[in-house]
Structure formats: C-alpha cells, structure tokens
Amino acid sequence: MLSKELVAASTVPLVLSVLAEGESYGYALIQRVRELSDGQIAWTEGMLYPVLHWMEDSDLVESEWKEADSGRKRRYYRLRKEGRQALQAEKQQWLTVHTTLTKLWKTQPSLT
C-alpha cells in the first residue's frame, strides 16, 4: 500500500496517464489504476472527483455527460492539450526519481 503522501502526489499523473489511453469516467479510471497496480493503489474512491474537477478547472481535462447503452449517465473526462503537456512534465519528474532510486539500489543489493 502506498503512503498517504505518495497517493496524493501520484493521483494527478496517474489520472493524466490513464486518460492518455482515451476518455474515461471516474469509476472506470479507478478500476484501471487498481488493476494495473495489482490492487496496491486503492484510492478512497470519492476523493478522485474533487481532483478531476480541479483538473478540469485547470484546463488539463474536459468533461461531458454521456448516456451509456444501459441508459445510465456518466461524466466522461478527456485529456486536453494542456493535459498532455502536463503529463510530459510529470513523466520527466517521475522518471528522474525512479532512475535515481534504481541506480542507488543497484549499488545497495542488501536492500532487496
């Protein structure tokens, strides 16, 4: 399980990355992240929505209510140009942290 701080820091890059695969809605987004992380990243689900709304206010994503075949309405989120740029920046930063940690841990095999 991720720490509270890491969950907070990683939510936006995770959402941006899932939406880069195509438009999606809150519940499906959460399922995708849970599936990819083998259940390690389990958000308090309702907390995702204020983040999505903040991202929409910041022009990173846009949303639209759509009716599914079942007749149920869902709010779909789609990445905007600004969102793609933000994703690039996030990717750089997370890869920097990742490669640095990996290099360090390679020289400290006792950790694994």
Added chain:
Amino acid sequence: MENATQFDLNDALRQWREKMAASPTFRGADLDELEAHLRDSIQSLQTRGLSAHEAFWVAGSRLGENDLLEREFEKVNTERVWLNRVLWMVVGSIGIGLLSRSATTLIDFLTLGTYGLLPGHVGKPNPHLMGWFSLAANSVLLAGLIVWAFRSGRRKEGFLQRLGQWSLKHPLLAAAGVLLGYVLNSVGSYVPVSFILQTLGATESGVLLMFRGWWSLVPLLVWPSILAWLLMRTSRRATAR
C-alpha cells in the same frame, strides 16, 4: 417476516443522496456523478455474488465517509462554499433588521396606545420616552436572537438548519417570502412614525419628508434582491446539469 426487511437499493441510494444534499458543499452535478459511481460499483459487486445490501454497504465505504468527501469537495467548490456563507450573512442581516424593525413598530404602537390612555396626554406621545422604549426592546431582542441563533445553528436538526435546507430546495418561494416580509415591514414601520408626526401637529410635508412617496421603497429592495440572487445561485436546481 423476510419481506419486511427486504432491502430497497433505490430507496437506500435516495436516502444517501438526501443526506449528502444537506451539505451546501456539493453541487447537484457532484451528487449525480457520485451516485453514478455508486451504482457502477454496486453493480460490479453484485455480479461477484454480493447481495444488494452488502454491495451498497461496501460501495459506500469505498467511496469514503461523508465528512471526508465534504472536506475534499470544499477545496474545489470554494465559490459555492463562500456563496453559502455570504448567503447566511445576508439572511442574518436582513433577519435581524426585520425583527428589530418589527420590535420598534410594536413598541411604538404600544407606547402610542398607553399614552393615549393617560389623562392630559391623549394624542400627545412623548418621542423621547418612545425612543428609550424602542432602544431597550431592540437590545433585548437582539441579544435573545443571537443566543437563539447560536444554539439553533449548532444543532444538526435545528430550526435554522432545516430552514436553510428548505430555502435551498425552494429558492423562489424563499426569496418571495423574504421580499414580502421586508416590504410589509418597511411599510408598517412608517405608519407609527407618520401617525406621531401628524398627532404632533406636523404638516403633511413632514410626513412626506419621512415617506417621500412609494418610490422611496425602491432602495429597500436592494438587499432582498441580493438575497434572491444568492438563493438562486446556491440552489441545487440552478447548478445541476
């Protein structure tokens, strides 16, 4: 017996939504989205063998505690939260104004009435005495009102809370009610004053100086109009999709 305890999912969701709607933080669209999420979640849990009751419970706990959600939504719905605060400030100021004016009017009538009964004073009220009476009545009323509002506002099911929820559901009616009360009260409070002026022997121009015709009521509409706008702005129907 088994049927008596049968779980109604739609009813449970409606109750959940009503509970959430009691908070001014959530917009109608927020609740639509959270409800859609709950329904997806419940459906998926049910296909994995959970009963409707169990699925509702699990989906709800995964969604998060109401207080937690409220705190998180407050961060993004700041405009809404602030509009609600301003709304209550305006309601408070109008409410106190209304009550204070009513008290003054009432005291004015009372003093006019009692003075009329005293020999030698018939039809000759003492404006100084009336002023003191009115000041005392207003102070007592205001102090009482603040204590009452403080107590009622702290209770979750207090009169103020319920009034607030009702006015959010019926913004037009609430705004119309305030407007009517305000106008009636304003007109009412002119009556004793003009009566005093007339009994004191003031000419019609003196009354007119106080009253200046019907159009002088127009500025009185400013606050109720602001209130009406705030009510429309914060009402759930106005912001829902």
